[in-house]
Amino acid sequence: MNPSLPGRATPKPPQSNPRTRRLSGRLRAMISDPSSPTAPFARRVRSFVRRAGRLTPAQARALEVLGPGRLLPGAGGRLELDAVFGRTAPRVLEIGFGDGEALVAMARRLPDVDFLGLEVHEPGVGHLLLRLEAEGLTNVRLICHDAAEVIEHRLPVDAFAAINIFFPDPWPKKRHHKRRLVQPPLIGALAQLQVTDGLLHLATDWVPYAEHMAEVLATRPEYRRIEDGEVAAEPLAWRPETKFERRGLKLGHEVRDLFYRKV
Ligand SMILES: C[S@@+](CC[C@H](N)C(=O)[O-])C[C@H]1O[C@@H](n2cnc3c(N)ncnc32)[C@H](O)[C@@H]1O
Numbered sequence: 001m002n003p004s005l006p007g008r009a010t011p012k013p014p015q016s017n018p019r020t021r022r023l024s025g026r027l028r029a030m031i032s033d034p035s036s037p038t039a040p041f042a043r044r045v046r047s048f049v050r051r052a053g054r055l056t057p058a059q060a061r062a063l064e065v066l067g068p069g070r071l072l073p074g075a076g077g078r079l080e081l082d083a084v085f086g087r088t089a090p091r092v093l094e095i096g097f098g099d100g101e102a103l104v105a106m107a108r109r110l111p112d113v114d115f116l117g118l119e120v121h122e123p124g125v126g127h128l129l130l131r132l133e134a135e136g137l138t139n140v141r142l143i144c145h146d147a148a149e150v151i152e153h154r155l156p157v158d159a160f161a162a163i164n165i166f167f168p169d170p171w172p173k174k175r176h177h178k179r180r181l182v183q184p185p186l187i188g189a190l191a192q193l194q195v196t197d198g199l200l201h202l203a204t205d206w207v208p209y210a211e212h213m214a215e216v217l218a219t220r221p222e223y224r225r226i227e228d229g230e231v232a233a234e235p236l237a238w239r240p241e242t243k244f245e246r247r248g249l250k251l252g253h254e255v256r257d258l259f260y261r262k263v
Contacts, residue, residue, distance in 0.1 A: 024064060031063070031074070031122055031144045044148065047169060047181040048096075048120050059126025066129040074145025078156050084141055085114045090161040092236060093193065094118070095147045096168050096181065098243055100128025105240040107132075107140045113161075113236070115140045118147040147181070151189050162199040162236040163190055167244035170206035182213045184220060191222035191262060199236055200260040205248025210256040223260040231259050 082088050090113050097103045097117040107115045119125055125144045132140055143150050168181040204210050217223055231237035245255055
């Protein structure tokens with residue numbers, strides 16, 4: 001709507017996000033609010049809704065104090081990852097890391113690998129920053145922003161040896177299927193980011209979503225499916241149990257891992 005037209009109501013000024021209100025302006029700019037009406041791609045169907053749950057004071061402090069150096073801005077030009085990590089190394093991208101416990105376990109296990117995590121839920125990012133600090137892990141960087149936008153604008157091509165999407169929101173209702181993260185355009189964009197022979201590892205505890213993932217990947221010539229046995233010895237294919245996986249298992253859900261190789 002054009003507010004300058006006669007008879008139209010003057011739009012209300014944007015309200016600040018209550019979850020980031022306690023952060024400094026500099027940090028609020030880093031953790032850009034993708035639900036803001038001024039955010040680019042505001043009309044794209046999003047794979048997430050802002051979850052309830054405020055930042056704890058420790059998480060807010062972690063974002064302020066530990067964020068610089070580890071937390072990269074969601075907006076800007078393409079990242080130069082050698083400069084970001086201060087070295088050249090194989091790299092893993094994790095999308096939607098939640099509380100980041102799986103990322104911590106992988107980064108601890110593979111110190112010669114760099115990990116970049118994308119997550120929109122600020123408390124999860126704060127939690128992970130605290131864990132990285134406690135463990136002294138230096139091989140992890142984070143971006144708190146919609147992964148779809150980060151993938152499109154921020155990440156360089158041919159950069160990742162592995163891409164992990166563990167237990168993305170299943171959006172079980174049919175009318176919500178369009179919100180599922182794993183869709184042909186996203187997978188096509190991920191293929192651009194991966195090195196040849198790179199690994200794409202998807203996991204879900206929702207069998208209909210696993211079937212949807214397999215259908216989507218079958219439409220993408222950039223990837224071929226590989227059996228679990230084929231990757232059993234590959235360090236980058238290992239993953240720990242995640243928080244959402246535990247939740248699914250308690251509910252009696254079947255967990256499926258799907259592996260693909262970038263051709
Ligand atoms: C069901 S949780 C799984 C978290 C974690 N991987 C685990 O297994 O415990 C899905 C996560 O993906 C995040 N997410 C969903 N869409 C996202 C997007 N477009 N960009 C970044 N994070 C996203 C959500 O905030 C949520 O934390």
